[in-house]
Amino acid sequence: MTDSADHPTFRLAHVPGVMPAKWVRVWNERHPDTPLTLLQATAAEACDLLRDGSADAGLVRLPVDRTVLSAIPLYTETTVVVVPKDHLATAVEEVALDDLSDEVVLHPLDDVLPWDGMPPGEPAFERPATTADAVELVAAGIGVLYVPQSLARLHHRRDLTYRPVTDAPRSGVVLSWPQDATTDEVDDFIGIVRGRTVNSTRGRTRPAPAAEEKKQQPRKSTGARTGGGQKGGGQKGSGQKAAGARTAGGHKSAGRKSTSTRRGGGKPRRRS
Numbered sequence: 103m104t105d106s107a108d109h110p111t112f113r114l115a116h117v118p119g120v121m122p123a124k125w126v127r128v129w130n131e132r133h134p135d136t137p138l139t140l141l142q143a144t145a146a147e148a149c150d151l152l153r154d155g156s157a158d159a160g161l162v163r164l165p166v167d168r169t170v171l172s173a174i175p176l177y178t179e180t181t182v183v184v185v186p187k188d189h190l191a192t193a194v195e196e197v198a199l200d201d202l203s204d205e206v207v208l209h210p211l212d213d214v215l216p217w218d219g220m221p222p223g224e225p226a227f228e229r230p231a232t233t234a235d236a237v238e239l240v241a242a243g244i245g246v247l248y249v250p251q252s253l254a255r256l257h258h259r260r261d262l263t264y265r266p267v268t269d270a271p272r273s274g275v276v277l278s279w280p281q282d283a284t285t286d287e288v289d290d291f292i293g294i295v296r297g298r299t300v301n302s303t304r305g306r307t308r309p310a311p312a313a314e315e316k317k318q319q320p321r322k323s324t325g326a327r328t329g330g331g332q333k334g335g336g337q338k339g340s341g342q343k344a345a346g347a348r349t350a351g352g353h354k355s356a357g358r359k360s361t362s363t364r365r366g367g368g369k370p371r372r373r374s
Contacts, residue, residue, distance in 0.1 A: 206245030
C-alpha cells in the first residue's frame with residue numbers, strides 16, 4: 103500500500119467514465135498525511151492492476167474475478183445509443199433495440215456492455231479498436247454506438263447526441279480490491295464510498311459524548327425536594343394555612359362546636 107516507508111500513499115485505479123472526485127475530496131480531508139494517487143486504466147487493465155498489487159483498490163466495471171477480488175456494487179449505468187444530431191432517433195425521448203434493428207451497429211473491442219453475443223443490428227465491416235474510435239465513426243455517418251451514459255458524456259461531440267435504450271444490457275460499477283489485501287486504508291475508503299461519517303468506525307457509529315453523559319446520569323425521583331427544602335409534590339402552598347389551623351385570634355377556623363353544645367357559660371339549667 104506504500105511507495106516507501108516514509109511516503110505512504112493510497113493508490114486508486116479507475117476506469118473511463120467513472121468520476122471519483124467526490125470520494126477523493128473526502129479522503130484528502132480525512133487523511134491529509136496519506137495522499138491518494140489516481141491510476142486511470144482501461145476496463146481490461148484495471149483488474150490487472152489490482153491482481154498484481156499495482157493498485158490498492160479500484161473503481162471498475164463488472165465483471166471482476168471474484169476468486170481473487172472482493173467487490174462492492176456502487177451503481178448501474180443507463181445504456182444509451184450515440185447518433186448524429188439529425189438522426190431519426192432524436193425525435194423521441196428513448197428508444198428500444200428493435201427501433202434500431204436496421205442500423206449498422208459499431209462494436210468496439212473495448213466494449214463494456216454485457217451483450218449475449220453481438221449487439222443486435224447490422225454489424226460493421228470491422229470492429230473499432232476503442233470506444234473513442236467508434237465515436238469518430240458515428241460522426242462520419244458509418245453507424246450507431248451503444249455505450250454507458252458516462253462514456254457518451256466523456257466522448258461528447260457537438261455534432262452528436264444520445265438517447266436512452268430501454269432494453270439494452272447495462273454496465274455495473276463496483277469498488278474492488280484484492281481479497282488478501284483488505285488493509286485499514288482500503289476499509290476507510292470503503293467507508294467513504296458507503297457514506298460513513300468521520301465519527302464512524304467500520305460501520306458502527308460512535309455515540310456522542312453528550313448522549314453518553316445523559317445516559318449515565320441517574321433519573322430524578324418524582325418526590326425530590328425543591329430548592330426550599332420542601333418536597334416538590336403533594337405539599338401545601340407557602341401562603342396557605344392547613345385546615346383546622348388557628349386564626350389570628352387564637353380560635354380554630356374550623357372544627358368549632360355545633361349549636362347543640364352547652365351555652366350560657368356552661369351552667370346547668372335548674373329543674374322546675
